[in-house]
Amino acid sequence: MCPTKKGKEAPVGSGSGGSEGVRGGGVEVEPAWMEEARSGGSLKTVDLNTGTNGWASPPGDVFNVRGPNYFPRRQKSPANPAYLLSPLGVDWLRSTGRLDDVLGRPDNLVAGALRRAQSRGESLKAFLLAVNLQVPGRDHHSAVFYFGSEEPLSPGSLLFRFVNGDDEFRNARFKIVNRIVRGPWIVRAAVGNYAACLLGRALQIRYVRGPNYLEIDVDIGSSALANAILHLALGYVTTVTIDMGFLVEAQAEEELPERLIGAVRIAHMEMGSAVPIGITESAMTTAAAASAGKHHHAKGGGRSLSKVKHVDKDGSVADEVRPNGAS
Secondary structure, three states, X not given: OOOOOOOOOOOOOOOOOOOOXXXXXXXXXXXXXXXXXXXXXXXOEOOOOOOXXXXXXXXXXXXXXXXXXXXXXXXXXXXXXXXXXXXXXXXXXXXXXXXXXXXXXXXXXXXXXXXXXXXXXXOOOOEEEEXXXXXXXXXXXXXXXXXXXXXXXXXXXXXXXXXXXXXXXXXXXXXXXXXXXXXXXXXXHHHOOEEEEEHXXXXXXXXXXXXXXXXXXXXXXXXXXXXXHHHHHHOOHXXXXXXXXXEEOOOOHHHOOOOEEEEEEEEOOOHHHXXXXXXXXHHHHXXXXXXXXXXXXXXXXXXXXXXXXEEOOOOOEEEEEEEOOOO
């Protein structure tokens, strides 16, 4: 989605790690609603290394992020293997129109699992975050990535500030990092072996803040360049395995090192496996949400992308994509 040259990848399994957060691949003990949610997505879970047409959870340290010495040295380092939120599932959906606020739909299985738990008086402080990549076309598609936590977000943390901040703050900070694990050269050339992109500065994003969730609806069609690259990649999707991580960009010394909200590996997905879903309920849910006081915002979009080069400690150069005019 973000056009870059080949950057330096983090070696698999590297990094010192840490005890805080959620390990890639799931936690050892988790509440029943999380297990139910993970089995409810339309894209099945598969083996990390051999699976096809499904998703898995790679360790966080396959991604390079801004490390403790980033500002004085522009040095990136392997991310903490532990995520801030647990990966809960992936939906690959098809509809006749754009799907907004999928977590607000009464038929959403991930949100439904949490609602049922809370109706029993369980998991009352749990939190969900969804990233909904909306792909326009004759048929609209949505790739929805779900993450969650049994406990509330830590007050004052960067993720807490992002979830509860305004759209200007969110657009300046929301970043995707992607890494091509396997794929043909044409996809690697267009997407880049490793890329990072501030989505809120390049694409139109709608943020939906519910009582216990934040959904980030990213309109890929709001950038002609991103739309063209993604459609090219989708033409080879059955031969591509890609890791995608999401994070809040650190822009101050005290916010380092960066931490991944969560990450998923999509393995050889089949376009035809998208589950058809109606938009009538979505439209009704959106209207009901607005009347109930939820916040729906649309910001960003339409700007061109430029590359910002960062020189790693070993002298290699990694490209980070930013919109023209952004620092």
